[in-house]
Amino acid sequence: MNRSQTLAARVKHPLRGAALAAALAMTGALAACSSAPPLFSPDGRPTTLVQCPAGSDNCEQQAQAMCGGAFDAMRNTTENGVRSLLYACRAK
Structure with a gap:
């Protein structure tokens, strides 16, 4: 068996394929957790x-x-009992 056949045999193994899929899924999940650049108002x-319970003035x-x-x-x-307020501070 040559090297390319050995590699193909490894990839076809169900546990290795599942492990690869799990590793890719975890990598994608971690990428989604990365911090995004801040958003800016039009000016x-x-x-x-900020998020707070719906119906409160905590936001x-x-x-x-x-x-x-x-x-x-x-x-x-x-949404779903949670209020989200996106705000920008006014200049002092």
Whole structure:
């Protein structure tokens, strides 16, 4: 058996194929966890995303605390009982 036949025999083995598939899946999952570059508002200010329970004003409180006052809401959504607020701090 030559080297290419040996390699082909290894790849066809079900456990090795499963291990390769698992390794590729884990690599993809880790790549998805990498940090993304920050998003910016149309006027160039960096934005921040906070999440809080739906129906509470905790998102606004977090935004005010982080901005030291005023902020602009870029997007405000609620899904599955979780509210997401994307905001940008106003210039002081």
